[in-house]
Amino acid sequence: MDAPVIVVGAGPSGLVLAAELRLGGVEVIALDTLEKPSGESRGLGFTARTMELFDQRGLLPRFGDIETSALGHFGGIPLDYSVLEGAHFGARGVPQARIETILGEWAAELGVEVRRGWEAVGLSDDGEGVDLEVDGPQGRRRLRGRYLVGCDGGRSTVRRAAGFDFPGTDATIEMFLADVAGCDLRARQIGEKRPGGMVMSAPLGDGVDRIIVCERGTPPKRRTEPLGFAEVADAWERLTGEDIHGGNALWVSSFSDATRQATEYRRGSVLLAGDAAHTHLPAGGQGLSVSVQDAMNLGWKLAATVRGWAPPGLLDTYHTERHPVGVRVLMNTQAQGLLYLSGAEVEPLRNVFAELMEFPEVGRHLAGMVSGLDLRYDVGAGDHALLGRRIPSQELVGAGGKTTTIEPLHEGRGVLFDFTDGADLRRAAAPWSDRIQIVPALPHELPAGSPFAETTAVLVRPDGYVAWAGPDGDALSAALNRWFGSPVTTISA
């Protein structure tokens, strides 16, 4: 074995996964074809839930001041995300290249060394481990790992080589995207309809604008040369009448509405995360965020499996929990695409949809889906409002001073928050203290309607989802066994 886990691809999902594995105490080899990060701005932010995940690992200060806006859209129809408590349309104006730099630095601090200029070209899984063929600076070589994770993006070699099915629909339209300086464009909201298509422009600062051009009836071309700015400017002019050919294009790219998802996220010793597992229209800026969330879900489970303490089936919950999330992302991005890319024939549907979205309940539903805050995993029996949901941020006061329900998650371990003043729960959880942190503390100034009211304790998984919530103390041991495996020793009461 060269390492227990090999991660192919060092984009957002690969970097987060490698970092999470290191937090879980596992050696990892991460490799990427690119000699250096692409520097492409692609995604321009992250969703509310991904912002929380970065907060859980203490990463938010690295991003500096983050601008969030409650005002977003669904399929180009304005939607006020604050209709759902804690929701917003995500962090805006953080280019993907910067997100990757920050994640790369974090991973490096945890001991991840990305082998750059190494391209995965083939693999075989013999049931005991995976042999990966890699073309690197010294030519072709073979690496062996117990597990291998394909975080190698939408055109994933790992997915193909391991035989994953990837059904879905092909691209029907090619859309352009560019960061252009010197055009002084007026801002145009996503969804701004023009005869023949849709355009968007948003200022990125320093005189640079991000533009998107979607011209109906333009199926993807087979190109022999990279896309040039002139083609983008031509399409922009056709739709807006504005001539931007003289602009300085810092980056030009294209994307499509191809929508596909792997039917399984795990085949034997090979797993997929991020765009390798699902590709879709980048509507609502969800791709990067969902990829990061996949990696956070998988990291601790794979680490536990490698370390030997994972309960049976824990690794398979990666598929059962994350595949349905991917299904919903594909569904909502396809729906958004239909709303903002279709022509006049969809106008009546858009109008009905806009009316429906004025109902707060509809707004909450859509905001919860796109922000990632509505997620509820099936974590077992019980009817506590927090079960299976993300742990909300709440200030706590303990013997050691103030903390929050988020801060103890920085270490990437499970946490039992014990709000009782007795020792029973702590004693019950003590045999798992090598895997979870026990934090005795009391909620400070609970807001009205808080889910922590009447709650005696909360067990949180390393990815920030609630596995158990008291007062039913008897169920605590079952939850600990289910998510954290058998205790190392049994301590008698």
Ligand SMILES: Cc1cc2nc3c(=O)[nH]c(=O)nc-3n(C[C@H](O)[C@H](O)[C@H](O)COP(=O)(O)OP(=O)(O)OC[C@H]3O[C@@H](n4cnc5c(N)ncnc54)[C@H](O)[C@@H]3O)c2cc1C
């Ligand atoms: C034009 C465009 C605009 C987008 N806009 C947004 C947006 O506004 N908001 C948003 O959230 N998302 C957006 N996305 C989606 C977002 O960029 C992706 O969802 C995100 O990058 C997925 O992360 P990932 O780590 O899974 O894959 P990637 O970022 O694709 O990373 C994959 C990595 O694997 C490497 N790799 C590939 N093949 C191999 C191989 N064989 N061997 C070794 N390494 C390999 C690549 O070099 C790359 O570094 C956009 C995407 C595109 C293309």
